Amino acid sequence: MAQNGNFCLARSPHSTLPLAILGGTFNPVHVGHLLMAETALQQFALEQILWVPSYCPVYKSAPDLLSFEHRTEMLRRAIASHPQFILSTIEQTQPHPVYAVDTFLALQSQYPDCSWSWILGLDAFRSLPRWYHYQELVPRCRWLVAPRWPQADQLEEIAEPNVGERSSQPHPFSLSATCQQVAKQLAQASINLTWHLLDMPRLDISSSLIRRYCRDRRSIRYLVPEPVRLYIHEHQLYQN
Ligand SMILES: Nc1ncnc2c1ncn2[C@@H]1O[C@H](COP(=O)(O)OP(=O)(O)OP(=O)(O)O)[C@@H](O)[C@H]1O
Numbered sequence: 001m002a003q004n005g006n007f008c009l010a011r012s013p014h015s016t017l018p019l020a021i022l023g024g025t026f027n028p029v030h031v032g033h034l035l036m037a038e039t040a041l042q043q044f045a046l047e048q049i050l051w052v053p054s055y056c057p058v059y060k061s062a063p064d065l066l067s068f069e070h071r072t073e074m075l076r077r078a079i080a081s082h083p084q085f086i087l088s089t090i091e092q093t094q095p096h097p098v099y100a101v102d103t104f105l106a107l108q109s110q111y112p113d114c115s116w117s118w119i120l121g122l123d124a125f126r127s128l129p130r131w132y133h134y135q136e137l138v139p140r141c142r143w144l145v146a147p148r149w150p151q152a153d154q155l156e157e158i159a160e161p162n163v164g165e166r167s168s169q170p171h172p173f174s175l176s177a178t179c180q181q182v183a184k185q186l187a188q189a190s191i192n193l194t195w196h197l198l199d200m201p202r203l204d205i206s207s208s209l210i211r212r213y214c215r216d217r218r219s220i221r222y223l224v225p226e227p228v229r230l231y232i233h234e235h236q237l238y239q240n
């Protein structure tokens with residue numbers, strides 16, 4: 001296990017190209033996603049980030065899941081101005097159901113001679129020991145974890161009295177202790193996990209929140225990139 005908060009880790013001239021995957025449902029993409037990608041890019045001197053929208057997420061049920069086309073189009077517009085952000089629609093062409101390990105192996109053959117990181121939020125990281133064939137995936141990537149407040153129903157599970165980074169809250173918890181628990185769980189299965197915390201503020205923003213604001217006819221300006229807000233408005237998305 002490794003952890004540090006260094007910025008721009010030096011790259012030797014002989015090292016492989018450092019790429020990262022940021023997978024998600026992106027229903028819709030929001031500024032939390034963009035901040036985690038930008039932080040990872042800078043903190044770990046990544047060459048590019050591949051944004052990989054899930055075609056049909058089997059592990060996530062959202063009654064208001066938009067079509068792949070809508071979610072991908074919003075993502076395309078959100079990252080268009082960033083030269084190091086690349087959209088990959090690879091999951092559209094893979095046999096179903098698509099799991100992260102399949103996506104990773106497909107991308108690895110598409111981009112040979114690269115070193116790989118996977119960017120994800122703390123909630124997704126905590127579920128890593130339950131991912132399909134995680135034994136094959138975990139050791140092949142470096143895991144870059146964006147801090148995120150746990151959902152109310154998860155607080156009891158991970159609360160650590162006396163460790164509080166948010167001590168005024170009823171269930172304080174430590175980000176790094178939570179990550180270490182995941183590493184420990186995987187170590188028990190003899191799986192080596194390399195993880196780092198992203199050095200960014202926690203943004204209490206989620207796609208569910210954006211969808212709720214749209215349903216409630218509240219403004220989503222500054223919560224999503226402007227082209228995404230305009231696209232949602234133009235197509236009257238998430239209204240019901
Ligand atoms: N505000 C955030 N802070 C840190 N990580 C985030 C944040 N929002 C999303 N992520 C992470 O980005 C990845 C893709 O997330 P996803 O597209 O499912 O968005 P979401 O906001 O979690 O969606 P939903 O609210 O519908 O569950 C996941 O690893 C998730 O943990």
Ligand SMILES: O=C(O)c1ccc[n+]([C@@H]2O[C@H](COP(=O)([O-])O)[C@@H](O)[C@H]2O)c1
Pocket residue numbers: 022023024025026052054057059060098099100101120124127130131132
């Ligand atoms: O492969 C799995 O079993 C698996 C289970 C849960 C999540 N994932 C991956 O986690 C990423 C974020 O997923 P989500 O549900 O937060 O949108 C996405 O790239 C998924 O492929 C993968």
